[in-house]
Amino acid sequence: MISFAALPDREWPLFSHEARRIAHLDMDAFYASVELLRYPELRGQPVVIGGRSVDQPVLQPDGTRRFAKLRDYTGRGVVTTSTYEARALGVFSAMGLMKAAQLAPDAILLPVDFDAYRHYSRLFKIAVAGIAPHIEDRGIDEIYIDLSEQPEDTSSLARRIKQSVRDATGLSCSIGVAPNKLLAKICSDLEKPDGTTILSIADIPGRIWPLPVRKINGIGPKANGKLEALGIRTIEELARVKPELLQEHFGRSYAAWLLNVAQGIDDRSVVTRSEPKSISRETTFERDLHARHDRQSLSGIFTALCERIAEDLRRKGYVGRTIGVKLRYADFQIVTRDLTLPAPTAEAASIRQAAGECLRRVPLEQRFRLLGVRVSALSRPDEPHGEPDFFQTELPFAD
Known part of the structure; x- marks a missing residue:
C-alpha cells in the first residue's frame, strides 16, 4: 500500500482538519427515482427521462399503462437522467436521445416533470435539516452537511439521515463523510446506489489514489484530456507529479490546486447561505x-x-x-x-x-x-436605486 512518506517534501495540512466531519448527500438517480414512485411497474427496467414533446403514459382499459419507447423518439432532445439499468446500456445524462435510442431502443422514455422533482427536493432537505441543520444547498438533488458539532458517531448518524430521507420521500440516497467537501463528494459516488462511505485521512492512499483523476470535482473533460496526454490517469499519479510539469501545462494557480486536491487538501467551509450571481x-x-x-x-x-x-x-x-x-x-x-x-x-x-x-x-x-x-x-429590491430609463427600439423578432 502507498504510504504518505512516499511523497517526499510534501506536507499534509489536512491532518489539522481531521476533526471535521463533512457529508455529501447525493440522491440516487433522482429524477428517474421520482418517476418510479409514480410508475412502480417500471422498476428494474431501463428508463430514460428527457426530450421534448414526449408522450405522457396512457392508462389503458385493462388498467395497465402504455409508455413511449426510446426507439420511437424523433427530435434533438437530450437525456436528462436515466435509471441504473439504462446506464448499464451506456445511456447517460446529456446524451442525445437519438444516440441513446441506438444503444437502448426498448428503453422506456418519460417526459421531465420539474414540479415533482422540486417537491421531492424540498422534502428530503427538510428531513435532513431536522437532524443536521448546517446544510449547503448544491442543487436539486445534492447537499453538503457539516456534522462536526453532532455528538452522534458518524456511522449511526449517516444511517439516521438516510432513513429520514427515505421516510420523507420513499427514495434512497448515498452519503460520503470525510474531513472535507472534496473528499466527501468523491466518497458519495463510490458505493452508489444507497451507499454510505466514511473516509479518514489514513484511507486516502487506499481509497482515493487508485481512482481516475476525473473523479475529482473540478477536473473536467478538457483538463482530464490534457492530464492523460501527460500520462497522468490516476489521482496517485497526479499526487506524484512534479509541480513544474503541471505549471508548464496548466499555469501556476490551477497547478497548485491540482496538487492540493490530489493529496486530499480542501479548506472550504460548508456555506449555509449564498447569494446567486x-x-x-x-x-x-x-x-x-x-x-x-x-x-x-x-x-x-x-x-x-x-x-x-x-x-x-x-x-x-x-x-x-x-x-x-x-x-x-x-x-x-x-x-x-x-x-x-x-x-x-x-x-x-x-x-x-x-x-x-x-x-x-x-x-x-x-x-x-x-x-x-x-x-x-x-x-435586493429594497436597496437604493433609481428608476429605469428605457428607450424604445424594434426588436429583431418582435411582434
Whole structure:
C-alpha cells in the first residue's frame, strides 16, 4: 500500500482538519427515482427521462399503462437522467436521445416533470435539516452537511439521515463523510446506489489514489484530456507529479490546486447561505430557427423566457441590472451579449426590452438552435436605486 512518506517534501495540512466531519448527500438517480414512485411497474427496467414533446403514459382499459419507447423518439432532445439499468446500456445524462435510442431502443422514455422533482427536493432537505441543520444547498438533488458539532458517531448518524430521507420521500440516497467537501463528494459516488462511505485521512492512499483523476470535482473533460496526454490517469499519479510539469501545462494557480486536491487538501467551509450571481433561462429548439423566417415562433419563445426569469426573480426576491442573451448557432458556435441598465429590474417587459437590445448586436443571418436570457448583477429590491430609463427600439423578432 502507498504510504504518505512516499511523497517526499510534501506536507499534509489536512491532518489539522481531521476533526471535521463533512457529508455529501447525493440522491440516487433522482429524477428517474421520482418517476418510479409514480410508475412502480417500471422498476428494474431501463428508463430514460428527457426530450421534448414526449408522450405522457396512457392508462389503458385493462388498467395497465402504455409508455413511449426510446426507439420511437424523433427530435434533438437530450437525456436528462436515466435509471441504473439504462446506464448499464451506456445511456447517460446529456446524451442525445437519438444516440441513446441506438444503444437502448426498448428503453422506456418519460417526459421531465420539474414540479415533482422540486417537491421531492424540498422534502428530503427538510428531513435532513431536522437532524443536521448546517446544510449547503448544491442543487436539486445534492447537499453538503457539516456534522462536526453532532455528538452522534458518524456511522449511526449517516444511517439516521438516510432513513429520514427515505421516510420523507420513499427514495434512497448515498452519503460520503470525510474531513472535507472534496473528499466527501468523491466518497458519495463510490458505493452508489444507497451507499454510505466514511473516509479518514489514513484511507486516502487506499481509497482515493487508485481512482481516475476525473473523479475529482473540478477536473473536467478538457483538463482530464490534457492530464492523460501527460500520462497522468490516476489521482496517485497526479499526487506524484512534479509541480513544474503541471505549471508548464496548466499555469501556476490551477497547478497548485491540482496538487492540493490530489493529496486530499480542501479548506472550504460548508456555506449555509449564498447569494446567486445570476438567474437564467434557455431553451433548445426541436429544429434550427431563423430570426426572419421563424419570427413569430421566436417572438413567443423570447417573451416566455423573459417572463419566466421575471417570475424567478420575484419568487427569489431579487432584481437585476445586467441583462444578457445567449445563442448557439446550427454549427454549435455560441455567442453572448449583455447590457447594463441604469437601475435594476424584475419586470418582464423591461427584461425583454433590454434583451432585445442585446439581440440587435448579434449576427442573425444564420439559423440557431438555442436561445437563452440571463439577468445578473443581482440585488435586493429594497436597496437604493433609481428608476429605469428605457428607450424604445424594434426588436429583431418582435411582434
